[in-house]
Amino acid sequence: KNEVEQSPQNLTAQEGEFITINCSYSVGISALHWLQQHPGGGIVSLFMLSSGKKKHGRLIATINIQEKHSSLHITASHPRDSAVYICAVAGNTGNQFYFGTGTSLTVIP
Amino acid sequence: DAGVTQSPTHLIKTRGQQVTLRCSPISGHKSVSWYQQVLGQGPQFIFQYYEKEERGRGNFPDRFSARQFPNYSSELNVNALLLGDSALYLCASSPWANQPQHFGDGTRLSIL
Numbered sequence: 001k002n003e004v005e006q007s008p009q010n011l012t013a014q015e016g017e018f019i020t021i022n023c024s025y026s027v028g029i030s031a032l033h034w035l036q037q038h039p040g041g042g043i044v045s046l047f048m049l050s051s052g053k054k055k056h057g058r059l060i061a062t063i064n065i066q067e068k069h070s071s072l073h074i075t076a077s078h079p080r081d082s083a084v085y086i087c088a089v090a091g092n093t094g095n096q097f098y099f100g101t102g103t104s105l106t107v108i109p
Numbered sequence: 110d111a112g113v114t115q116s117p118t119h120l121i122k123t124r125g126q127q128v129t130l131r132c133s134p135i136s137g138h139k140s141v142s143w144y145q146q147v148l149g150q151g152p153q154f155i156f157q158y159y160e161k162e163e164r165g166r167g168n169f170p171d172r173f174s175a176r177q178f179p180n181y182s183s184e185l186n187v188n189a190l191l192l193g194d195s196a197l198y199l200c201a202s203s204p205w206a207n208q209p210q211h212f213g214d215g216t217r218l219s220i221l
Contacts, residue, residue: 004151030207041146041197043212086151090207095165097142097154 003027006087006100013107019074021103023087026068030093034061034072035086037102043086046072077107111135113202113213121219122190130185130216134202140164141183142210143175144199152199158183159206187218195220 004025013019023032034046047054047061049070054061058077063070074081087100114133122128134141140159144152157165158177177183181202187194197217201210 033209035212041199041215041217043152043199043201045209045211048209088152093165095157095159095206096167097144097157097165099144099151099153101151 002100003098004087004089004100006085006103008103009101010104011106013077013105015078015107015109017077017107019077019081019105019107021072021085021087021105023070023072023100024068025070025087025089025098027089027098028092029089031090032063032070033088033090034070035088037084037086039083046085074105077105079107079109082106113200113211115198115200115213115216117216118214119217119219121221123221124190124192126190127186127188128190128218130187130198130200130218132183132185132200132202132213134181134183134200135211138202138204138211139181140203140206140208141177141181142201142203143183143185144201145169146197146199146215147193148196155185157206164206190220192220194218 037043049063058075060073084102086102142157143155146152154167156175161177172188175185197215199215201212
């Protein structure tokens with residue numbers, strides 16, 4: 001069983017749609033990270049959360065510590081948002097990391 | 110400012126050989142982490158180093174080792190390479206542990 005589960009695995013959306021990607025985890029964490037990976041491998045850190053909600057442009061990330069669940073929302077999606085989005089958690093000590101398998105998002109013009 | 114740089118970008122080895130991958134963190138970052146990403150899967154945590162000491166280790170065999178130098182750059186060594194070691198190896202740095210990480214573009218290792 002994976003410590004971090006993401007859903008959906010694959011997602012296709014029309015440009016402009018509101019998108020939600022979900023992440024559930026089973027371990028105690030000190031922080032949760034949302035990452036974006038484009039074809040070719042480059043990874044960009046989008047958010048690091050330990051509670052509540054963060055917003056950056058069209059991206060919103062929320063976390064519910066009690067339910068061990070986080071969501072990444074993309075408003076007004078655009079084809080350039082097409083990428084793999086990965087949820088990762090840092091364990092309680094902060095020096096163990098667990099990754100989800102990623103959600104592959106394709107936004108169609 | 111330069112981002113996290115990794116070298117080489119691509120590498121081809123044969124089974125049984127040894128490989129060394131290198132990572133230079135962002136200037137001022139003291140924490141370096143290594144990850145393995147097999148094609149089609151999410152990354153797997155290998156090591157974290159902070160202030161030249163190992164602070165975390167994932168579930169990888171002893172064939173995998175790493176070190177961090179006084180300038181905070183790091184090397185990942187893999188001995189006795191197996192076909193299953195073929196992957197993208199990612200390095201990430203942060204100012205200190207448990208901070209947002211900045212990733213390099215990775216080293217793609219192919220084992221023949």
